[in-house]
Each structure stands twice: as structure tokens, then as C-alpha cells.
Amino acid sequence: xxxxxxxxxxxxxxxxxxxxxxxxxxxxxxxxxxxxxxxxxxxxxxxxxxxxxxxxxxxxxxxxxxxxxxxxxxxxxxxxxxxxxxxxxxxxxxxxxxxxxxxxxxxxxxxxxxxxxxxxxxxxxxxxxxxxxxxxxxxxxxxxxxxxxxxxxxxxxxxxxxxxxxxxxxxxxxxxxxxxxxxxxxxxxxxxxxxxxxxxxxxxxxxxxxxxxxxxxx
Amino acid sequence: xxxxxxxxxxxxxxxxxxxxxxxxxxxxxxxxxxxxxxxxxxxxxxxxxxxxxxxxxxxxxxxxxxxxxxxxxxxxxxxxxxxxxxxxxxxxxxxxxxxxxxxxxxxxxxxxxxxxxxxxxxxxxxxxxxxxxxxxxxxxxxxxxxxxxxxxxxxxxxxxxxxxxxxxxxxxxxxxxxxxxxxxxxxxxxxxxxxxxxxxxxxxxxxxxxxxxxxxxx
DNA sequence: CGGTCGGGTAAACGCTCGTTCAGGAGCTCT
DNA sequence: AGAGCTCCTGAACGAGCGTTTACCCGACCG
Numbered sequence: 065x066x067x068x069x070x071x072x073x074x075x076x077x078x079x080x081x082x083x084x085x086x087x088x089x090x091x092x093x094x095x096x097x098x099x100x101x102x103x104x105x106x107x108x109x110x111x112x113x114x115x116x117x118x119x120x121x122x123x124x125x126x127x128x129x130x131x132x133x134x135x136x137x138x139x140x141x142x143x144x145x146x147x148x149x150x151x152x153x154x155x156x157x158x159x160x161x162x163x164x165x166x167x168x169x170x171x172x173x174x175x176x177x178x179x180x181x182x183x184x185x186x187x188x189x190x191x192x193x194x195x196x197x198x199x200x201x202x203x204x205x206x207x208x209x210x211x212x213x214x215x216x217x218x219x220x221x222x223x224x225x226x227x228x229x230x231x232x233x234x235x236x237x238x239x240x241x242x243x244x245x246x247x248x249x250x251x252x253x254x255x256x257x258x259x260x261x262x263x264x265x266x267x268x269x270x271x272x273x274x275x276x277x278x279x280x281x282x
Numbered sequence: 283x284x285x286x287x288x289x290x291x292x293x294x295x296x297x298x299x300x301x302x303x304x305x306x307x308x309x310x311x312x313x314x315x316x317x318x319x320x321x322x323x324x325x326x327x328x329x330x331x332x333x334x335x336x337x338x339x340x341x342x343x344x345x346x347x348x349x350x351x352x353x354x355x356x357x358x359x360x361x362x363x364x365x366x367x368x369x370x371x372x373x374x375x376x377x378x379x380x381x382x383x384x385x386x387x388x389x390x391x392x393x394x395x396x397x398x399x400x401x402x403x404x405x406x407x408x409x410x411x412x413x414x415x416x417x418x419x420x421x422x423x424x425x426x427x428x429x430x431x432x433x434x435x436x437x438x439x440x441x442x443x444x445x446x447x448x449x450x451x452x453x454x455x456x457x458x459x460x461x462x463x464x465x466x467x468x469x470x471x472x473x474x475x476x477x478x479x480x481x482x483x484x485x486x487x488x489x490x491x492x493x494x495x496x497x498x499x500x
Numbered sequence: 501c502g503g504t505c506g507g508g509t510a511a512a513c514g515c516t517c518g519t520t521c522a523g524g525a526g527c528t529c530t
Numbered sequence: 531a532g533a534g535c536t537c538c539t540g541a542a543c544g545a546g547c548g549t550t551t552a553c554c555c556g557a558c559c560g
Contacts, residue, residue, distance in 0.1 A: 073526050074538050086537085102407060104322035108518060120520080121538050129518065189320060226487035228480040236476060240488060243465035244458045251457060258454060262446040269444035270458060273491045291556055292508050304507085326548060335508075338550085342507050347548065 078116055087125045089115040091136055099179040103133055103190045133187060134195045140177070140184040141202045147173055148206050152213060159217030160277045166210060167245060167271045168264040174249040175260040181249040210238045214275060224276030241271050296334055305343045307333040309354055317397040321351055321408045351405060352413045358395070358402040359420045365391055366424050370431060377435030378495045384428060385463060385489045386482040392467040393478040399467040428456045432493060442494035459489050 075086055082089045093114040097106045108129055109119045126132040151169035155162040174181045188199050214234045217223030225232050245267055252263060272279075293304055300307045311332040315324045326347055327337050344350040369387035373380040392399045406417050432452045435441030443450050463485055470481060 075536090076526090102322070104320070105408075107516080109516095118539055119518085120540075123519070124537055190323075226484055226491070228476060228484050233476055233484065236474075236481070236484060237488070239469060240462050240466075240485065243468070244462040247461035247465065248458075250461070256454075258446060258451055263454070266444055266446050266451065266454060267458065270455070270492045273444070273494065274488045276491065293506090294556095325546080327546095336510070337548085338510075339508055341549070 074117065074121075081116060086115065086117065086121070090117075090122065090125060090132070094132055095136055095179055095183055098133070098136075098183045098187055103187045130191060130195070134191055136180075137184045137188060137191070137199060140180045141199055144170075144173060144181075144184070145202050145206055148209055152209055159213055159220055159222050160272060162213045163210075163217065163271055163275065163277065164268040166213060167241070167268040170242075170245045171248055171264040171267045172260055174246060175252050175263050178249045178252060181246070185246055185249065207235075207238055207242060210242065211235055214238060217275065217277070222278050224278070225274075226276070237275065241274060244270070292335065292339075299334060304333065304335065304339070308335075308340065308343060308350070312350055313354055313397055313401055316351070316354075316401045316405055321405045348409060348413070352409055354398075355402045355406060355409070355417060358398045359417055362388075362391060362399075362402070363420050363424055366427055370427055377431055377438060377440050378490060380431045381428075381435065381489055381493065381495065382486040384431060385459070385486040388460075388463045389466055389482040389485045390478055392464060393470050393481050396467045396470060399464070403464055403467065425453075425456055425460060428460065429453055432456060435493065435495070440496050442496070443492075444494070455493065459492060462488070 078086050078089050082092075084092075090111060094106070094111050097110055097114065108122055111132075112119050112122055122129070122132070126135065147169050148166060151165040152162050155165035184199075188196050191199070211234055214223060214225065214237065218225065218232065218234070225234065225237055248263065248267070256263075258266065296304050296307055300310075302310075308329060312324075312329050315328055315332065326340055329350075330337050330340055340347070340350070344353065365387050366384060369383040370380050373383035402417075406414050409417070429452055432441060432443065432455065436443065436450065436452070443452065443455055466481065466485070474481075476484065
């Protein structure tokens with residue numbers, strides 16, 4: 065009936081132990097190790113040992129160590145881009161609601177998928193230049209979503225952002241907000257005092273204050 | 283009279299070309315390259331070629347590549363710690379003035395000494411654990427200066443920071459502010475629209491808004 | 501003016517890296 | 531049952547790393 069003990073190949077052993085096929089196990093082990101120690105010092109042997117295979121087996125699933133990194137970063141980054149756009153799109157017309165939704169989604173994701181976010185943000189530079197361009201484009205897209213919200217808020221008169229010498233620099237403000245939210249993944253841990261939702265709420269509030277959002281009441 | 287042409291050794295050649303002794307030239311070349319490409323992928327040969335010497339000469343000045351990194355990071359970090367403490371100390375008694383002074387000094391430094399700040403913030407993890415402890419201690423010290431200012435502001439009733447579920451988490455807010463200010467060094471460049479002083483002013487204003495500082499007028 | 505010595509050179513060492521490849525084990529299909 | 535396919539093993543390869551070493555030059559001192 066059961067096919068438990070009939071599976072005895074190396075790949076079946078991985079599935080039994082990890083509950084998923086080797087490709088997934090490799091991706092996950094790589095994520096963890098890249099996050100903990102950094103791409104250049106994690107060896108192919110390290111990754112494969114962590115999922116109970118030998119070095120050579122990597123090359124049945126990825127063309128190179130570089131492609132492995134590119135693969136896990138792009139999937140994470142694309143998902144993040146999708147989440148941010150969706151959050152803004154679903155938040156209605158109010159710029160404050162859009163900003164809050166954006167920040168909440170962004171922070172939630174960076175708390176919940178800490179490891180993935182950390183790798184995607186810290187390890188791009190090891191990719192070769194053509195691959196790194198992809199990721200930078202996606203980052204710029206996310207930044208532009210945020211800038212769009214800020215512009216709209218200013219035009220509608222519901223944001224009153226800081227000015228330097230009489231002019232706003234919304235791009236700089238957007239960068240500051242993104243830096244703040246992104247690097248939550250560097251220090252937030254499940255041991256912290258605040259839950260993910262509380263972090264998201266705190267950061268949304270800080271963002272609204274930063275841009276000078278006029279409050280519904282008070 | 284002049285001793286110009288009498289200096290013809292390799293060390294003298296470095297001084298003539300770089301205007302400083304080899305130790306300094308090595309430190310500076312290492313800074314630049316670590317910032318651009320990251321500690322693990324910059325080789326000893328790279329660094330020494332950049333200042334016109336051969337690999338072996340490094341070991342007349344530093345015990346190892348690791349010690350070189352430790353040396354340049356600790357000096358930068360100690361200076362930053364000093365600057366932050368001094369800024370707060372000289373700002374008088376008003377928490378808002380202290381916060382603004384802290385942020386201004388911190389951001390100014392991260393704009394002006396972009397490269398140094400970038401290395402000190404990004405490359406610690408490659409040091410061995412006993413050395414990394416030093417740096418973390420210094421970072422914590424800086425954070426605690428900021429937390430101190432926030433606590434004082436709240437006690438005096440001049441700050442009204444965001445609350446989650448009725449409680450403030452000043453440490454989280456301090457981390458958010460520091461993340462924001464620190465990562466200026468990742469994207470700020472002399473080509474940007476804002477000068478260093480303008481960046482500092484912008485970030486100080488954002489910080490004051492974030493903590494809900496009551497304004498002197500209005 | 502010859503000895504001393506700091507600080508350079510260039511070759512070599514041992515090691516580990518990413519990657520390749522010949523060989524083999526187990527699954528599926530007829 | 532056996533061919534064929536997928537996928538893993540484990541040894542091997544060449545390159546590049548940080549570091550050590552033997553040697554040497556030029557400046558300084560009595």
C-alpha cells in the first residue's frame with residue numbers, strides 16, 4: 065500500500081528528510097547559508113552537504129553557483145514587486161491609505177521572510193553585471209511606486225513633506241523610507257518585543273508622520 | 283637643497299605618487315576596493331597593485347588581511363562614535379536640538395565619508411568573531427545615545443512618538459532612524475541634487491517628525 | 501666607509517574553490 | 531526482464547587565494 069520503504073535512492077532520501085524535491089532543498093539551504101554567512105564564503109560543498117547531497121549534484125539543477133543566486137534573488141524580488149503594487153492598487157484613492165498599505169505590506173514581508181529579503185538585498189553585488197541589472201530595475205520599479213504615491217499625496221494637498229531650501233525632494237524621502245523598511249530584515253527576529261503586525265503598524269505610522277500626512281481626525 | 287631625486291626606493295616612489303607613506307596608501311586603497319567590490323573578493327594582490335607594491339609588502343604593515351580590515355573599520359567606527367556623542371553633548375538641554383544635532387552629524391558623516399561608512403557598515407561580518415564583538419559594542423553605544431535622547435524627550439513631554447497597542451518601543455524607533463541615516467551611504471553621491479548639508483537638514487527634519495517633536499512655533 | 505636594518509621583491513607553499521566527468525544506481529515503460 | 535532515462539557519486543582539474551620565505555637594495559649611523 066504505502067510506498068515508504070521502496071524509495072531508497074539519494075533523491076528519495078532527500079524528499080523523505082526534507083519533504084521536498086532536491087531542487088527546492090538546494091534553494092532553501094542556499095538561502096539560509098547565504099543569509100547567515102554571505103554568498104562568497106558559502107561553498108557549493110557547504111550547500112550540498114546541508115541537504116545531504118554531494119557537490120556535483122548541484123549542476124543537475126543549476127548551471128552554476130552564480131545562476132543559483134540569481135534564481136533565488138529574482139524570484140524573491142519579483143514577488144516583492146508584485147506585493148507592493150498590489151497593496152497600493154487595493155488601497156483605494158486616498159494617498160495616506162496607499163502609503164500605509166505600501167509600508168505595511170513591505171515591512172510585513174521583510175519580517176516574515178526575513179532570510180529571503182536579507183539575501184535579495186545584500187547579495188546582489190556578487191552577480192555578474194548583466195544579471196544585476198534585472199534586480200536593480202525591479203528595485204527602481206518599487207521605488208517609483210512609492211514616489212508615485214508621494215507625488216499624488218502632494219498634488220492632492222494631503223501630504224506636507226519636509227522641504228530643503230523651499231523645495232521637496234520626494235525621491236530622497238522615498239529612499240529614506242525604503243532604507244528604513246528594508247533594513248528591518250537585518251535586526252528583526254521572532255524574539256523581539258513586537259509582532260510582525262505591530263512592526264508594520266509602527267512603520268506605517270512613522271512613514272505617515274515623515275511625509276506630513278494630514279490626519280482624518282485631530 | 284631639495285632631496286627630491288635622491289629618493290628612489292620603492293617606498294619613496296609610493297610617497298611621490300600618493301603623497302603619503304605606504305601604510306596610509308594601503309589603508310586607502312583597501313577602503314576604496316572593499317567599498318566597491320566587498321572584502322572577500324578583493325585580493326591582497328589587488329590592494330597592493332593599486333598602490334604600486336607587491337603582495338608580500340602588505341605583511342610588513344599588517345599581520346593579515348583580516349587585521350587590515352579590522353584596523354580600518356575600528357578607526358572609522360570609533361570616530362563615528364565620538365562624533366555622535368559630541369554632537370549630543372554640545373546641543374544643550376533641549377531633546378529636539380539633541381536629536382537634530384545627532385542626526386545632522388550622523389548623516390553629514392555618512393555623506394562626506396561615504397566610502398569609509400559603507401565599509402564599516404557592510405563588511406564587519408567577515409571579521410572573526412572576537413573582532414566583530416568590538417564593532418557591535420560600538421554600534422550599540424551609538425544606538426544607546428540615540429535611545430537616551432528619545433527617552434529624555436518623552437520624559438520631558440516634548441516628543442510624542444508612535445505607539446503600538448498603547449506602548450512606545452523607543453528602541454525600535456531608534457533602529458528605524460539609524461537604518462535610515464546609515465544607508466544614505468549606499469546611494470548618496472556627489473552627483474545628487476542635494477548637498478551634504480541639505481541631506482543632513484532633510485534627515486533631521488524627518489527624524490523630528492517621526493518622534494512627534496513639538497515644534498517651537500506652529 | 502662599512503655594518504645594520506627597515507622594507508621592499510618575487511617565487512613558492514599548501515589549500516580550497518567552482519566546475520567537469522566517467523561511472524553507476526534506481527525508476528519507468530514496454 | 532531489460533533498455534533507457536534521470537540523477538547522484540566521487541575523483542579529478544586548473545586556477546586563485548592568503549601567507550611565508552629567501553634574497554636584496556638603499557638609507558642611516560658611528
